[in-house]
Amino acid sequence: MQAITKDVRLALDAKLWRAALALALTIPDVCARLQGEKGRSAYVRWFDAHVGDRYRRPIGPQQREYIFMDGRDAYALRCAYLHQQSLDTDEQEIKHVVDKFKLTISPAGFPIHLNGGDPLQVDVRILCEDICAGADAWAEQHAGDKAMQERMQGLASFLDLGSGPFSI
Template sequence: MQRYINAIEASLSSENWYAALGIALMMPDVCSGLEEGYGRGRSRYIEWFDTYMLRKYTYNHAISGPIIFLNGRNCYALRCAYLHQGSEDLSQHEVRENLDRIKFTTSGTHCGRINNLLILNVHEFCRDICESVREWILNRMSIDPKIQERARDLIGFGDGFVLSGTQTSARP
């Protein structure tokens, strides 16, 4: 799991916003998939986000009570819009609740809301995801042998691989 966190952080450092955001948006899928195996993708994603991220995107107003800037349903709609269509438009996604669009900035505003538009800072959002994944690793993955076993099947990259006893390496 650390390799994904490292990839997000390296992408942020090199200002590769698209890669950072793409990997960050897939992390609730990866974590929740390791918990339960395959199936139930949408509901798993929403539940994971609401468990590990919702409190970071909820403001407790003294008079009017909690104001939720981003919940699991809207983040899942963003994930679908961004990863499948390269878009920030949520308006056509049935799972969304109250947002039509999410705009990302590279500096300044984080969790700004104008009607059905949410403004997020890409650095802050990706760091929040990384922090939540670390929390999930500590509270779930580190104590569950089934999750640890499933994690062994996550994609990894190396210089070569062994196929039928023959060492193969990448081209120079």
Template sequence: MQRFTNSIRGSLKVRNWYGALMAALTLPDICGKLETPDEYSKARSIRWLKQWIEPMYTRHIGADNRKHIFLSAEDCYALRCSFLHEGVSKIEEQKARKALENFHFITPLPGMHIHCNQSGNSLQLQVDVFCNQIADAVDEWAQSVHCNDVIMDRMKGLIVIHNSSSGISF
């Protein structure tokens, strides 16, 4: 899994925001497939996101300290579908969505952290922070399953881009 999370971080270093975001939104489904290959994409992605991403976007806010989920697993999956299949950040027509309607991604500003700001049904995310959080969660998940031989065997089947300078063979 590290080759995929390294790809996200490498894309961020060269400011390839779209490449990093595409990879980040794909990985929860891949992790879910490795865990439960017979489950459909939506169910396995939402299950994985609920455990590994949603807690990072859950806060207690206001005077009454009520629980607020800024980014639910369902809305994150809806974003994945909208962006990867349609190239858009609006999720209002996605069946999986729970609360949000749109995402507004911004690039980082030196010395500033502008992330997880909600206005109505729109959520503003700093693209590098979001992508790094997904990459970190995937790394943490991979560490948590490293003793699971079944999942590790499935991981061996993930795509590898081979170095052609060491010879081309099949």
């Protein structure tokens, strides 16, 4: 898992926003699968459990909880973005709160994140980092689980044949 979150962060550092977002949006799928679950309901549960708190805030004088986006909206974004390069989730039947996203790249120190309702402005760096932080915490929780660690070994890896010496 650490290799995936590292690659998301490297893509963010290189300002490869599309690549960072695409990889970050797959993380809940990967983590859920490593837990032995799959499908959109597993994605939604994982996102809500490990990232969702960052997308809920108390609002107004009564401090009622407002959900800016939840796991269903994240899954809808995942589908629209990965399959169509779209931020419009209106046609995604699973969506909950958000019909359309507007991704921002905020100036340092002035995040434009979770503004508006529809479209919801989301800073791509913050969203990607929130998903990575959720995955890092999730991986730490499972650090002592030998079966989980074995399943993690099955994640895609790359053999760099250009850095020799090496043997196959």
